[in-house]
Amino acid sequence: MKDIEYIKEDLKKSIGEKLYIHCVNVMNTAADLAARYKEDVEKAKIAGLLHDCGKLLNQNIKNLEHASLGAEIAKSKYGVEDEEIIDAILCHTTGKENMTMLDKIIYIADKIEPNRKYEGLEKIRELAYSNIDRAVIKSLENTFKYLKSKNEDIDNKSLVSYEFLKNSFNSIQEERI
Numbered sequence: 001m002k003d004i005e006y007i008k009e010d011l012k013k014s015i016g017e018k019l020y021i022h023c024v025n026v027m028n029t030a031a032d033l034a035a036r037y038k039e040d041v042e043k044a045k046i047a048g049l050l051h052d053c054g055k056l057l058n059q060n061i062k063n064l065e066h067a068s069l070g071a072e073i074a075k076s077k078y079g080v081e082d083e084e085i086i087d088a089i090l091c092h093t094t095g096k097e098n099m100t101m102l103d104k105i106i107y108i109a110d111k112i113e114p115n116r117k118y119e120g121l122e123k124i125r126e127l128a129y130s131n132i133d134r135a136v137i138k139s140l141e142n143t144f145k146y147l148k149s150k151n152e153d154i155d156n157k158s159l160v161s162y163e164f165l166k167n168s169f170n171s172i173q174e175e176r177i
Contacts, residue, residue: 001079007049014056023049025113033105036129047088047106050074067093095136095161104132111139133169
């Protein structure tokens with residue numbers, strides 16, 4: 001696998017400044033969250049940096065398609081072989097059933113990085129560092145609300161992710177009682 005400095009330099013040349021800054025912000029946010037949740041910080045940094053690399057080749061792809069393209073680019077162009085990193089890139093837009101901690105970290109880091117601005121963001125940022133499951137649930141709820149306001153369809157993977165997390169979270173709460 002290419003080292004992180006090589007990847008940063010290559011991305012800087014390959015994508016616009018705005019997307020590059022976003023990717024670096026997601027990398028740094030992911031590193032902070034990984035440290036908080038005692039996950040592999042280097043894996044989080046690489047997945048965070050490369051999460052949007054699928055936007056490199058074709059700016060005309062549909063929004064959700066860049067994740068699968070990004071996973072392929074991470075493998076072929078940057079030599080990423082770690083399946084945890086690839087999976088986190090794959091599910092960073094929609095989530096998935098039974099997300100790993102790294103999946104959740106990349107998903108939520110993308111939603112809360114410092115340049116993001118949207119209604120409800122501060123609550124999600126707060127939750128991200130105290131209860132990442134609740135942060136992902138809240139983020140998905142925000143996304144659903146936004147998509148409904150625009151009369152846009154909600155991706156089925158996002159619905160499955162939401163139901164799985166909600167049911168898992170409720171089960172954990174019941175066990176504590």
